[in-house]
Ligand code: ADP
């Protein structure tokens with residue numbers, strides 16, 4: 001029998017390795033930025049076109065490469081950073097595998113320009129799918145520029161697998177933030193499709209955070225400093241009252257490398273115990289410095305997990321350092337004492353009591369009535385909401401008939417209407433009653449037996465269909481605010497809001513301006529309480545950020561889902577009888593009453609037969 005084993009050609013081996021190293025444009029961003037940092041640059045520019053699908057370019061003013069090194073840098077396992085296995089335990093560089101450039105060059109069109117300080121001219125190399133197609137002398141500043149074009153040009157399957165530009169850009173910005181946060185001593189700029197998105201001058205750590213996350217961040221930061229023999233901690237945690245619903249602003253850096261650690265995250269969460277509203281997460285930006293010998297980062301090229309020798313000690317130190325800071329800055333004054341249990345009211349409850357009194361405005365009286373009418377798309381407010389829950393429906397009452405006529409002829413549905421699940425039998429109709437169970441379920445009788453409805457999910461369904469319809473017909477009623485609402489957002493949140501602006505306007509939002517870190521709103525969808533607006537938008541931004549990568553991106557669907565989620569009555573909210581019935585009616589007027597917008601069951605039924613069986 002002939003021998004059948006062969007060594008794979010280099011370009012095939014490189015493509016296989018590339019599968020590990022480069023998952024998406026953001027992976028290229030990370031590798032190139034890290035190379036620039038390892039090269040000792042203090043000014044780094046990142047240029048992105050079409051979310052990195054067309055171009056990722058990094059320009060640095062680092063030490064550059066010699067003619068031979070420029071060529072060698074694209075060979076697999078070619079690195080200047082380690083010489084032996086022992087060096088792995090003394091890493092002071094980001095890179096060490098010598099795989100990144102070789103991998104990237106296997107699956108993209110790469111142009112490298114580089115020059116060392118001592119040389120007059122530099123080199124320019126063009127590599128396409130692992131082949132060097134040209135090498136020339138070029139006049140170029142000291143440092144290196146790597147352009148990566150047409151990523152995955154030779155692997156169409158991978159290219160098709162990439163997500164929408166919004167999602168890919170989000171990943172790129174995340175990587176950019178991580179690297180920029182870890183290196184405030186380096187100036188970074190990010191240009192996206194020709195315009196400058198970030199320009200971060202050399203600064204201290206606090207300024208770097210503020211430059212990235214917006215001026216408002218400054219007042220939220222509490223410094224954390226701790227110097228021990230095994231570990232040095234420095235950085236900031238966010239004050240509890242600014243905790244966010246999302247985990248977005250949580251950053252650990254170990255020896256200047258971004259890492260994820262559920263375990264250490266838990267240490268912070270436990271330091272904040274009792275200080276956070278439920279469902280919110282503290283922000284943190286913490287740098288841990290440890291002896292490189294005590295960690296193992298050599299797990300996987302793209303993984304952000306690392307192994308620590310002594311995690312338990314780290315946990316304890318981190319927790320106490322954060323607790324200490326919160327205490328010192330008078331955020332948790334009683335932390336170090338035995339607590340009087342009577343004082344231990346949940347934070348959210350205490351906060352409720354001290355919240356600014358709500359000003360109820362009689363919306364039917366408006367001194368600016370004239371003006372209001374002249375505004376386009378601002379509907380007149382028909383009826384004063386009587387109950388807060390009820391009010392969610394005001395103005396949204398017109399229900400598209402669930403037959404075909406949907407958007408052309410909008411019919412008004414009478415309150416009495418019940419869906420087919422309720423029998424027409426008059427007797428049942430009359431005696432039909434609802435009960436609320438544990439402020440969570442609505443129990444109702446139906447002819448065949450009983451029905452149990454999850455109030456939160458049911459209401460989500462109702463609101464979702466309403467919003468979706470408004471988004472499609474683009475004529476949602478808007479309620480004008482007496483005073484414009486100003487909301488602060490970080491620059492990257494603004495990017496998202498700008499993308500969704502048109503859709504948001506279709507639901508009834510009116511934006512008077514969207515600036516770098518500030519959004520001014522003069523109108524909100526009818527029935528949306530003013531106090532909820534910031535929560536809705538924050539939730540929306542986080543939903544877009546965390547969009548399940550598998551799902552197809554549809555802005556209006558996401559928007560409708562997100563708003564429904566924010567506005568739906570919650571579990572734990574008690575409902576009046578008529579509110580309960582109203583919800584049931586609304587639910588069964590929906591097109592898909594049996595599932596929530598996220599496909600969860602909204603109600604179950606139990607027939608008398610089934611009940612009978614239980615009584616055997
Ligand atoms: P690694 O970073 O793991 O060494 P890479 O494939 O990323 O592997 O880079 C290979 C080598 O190319 C590096 O070790 C370094 O010597 C050189 N190199 C890459 N990028 C730069 C840069 N921006 N400036 C100077 N040298 C660079």
Ligand code: MG
Nearest residue numbers: 031035095100
């Ligand atoms: Mg590298």
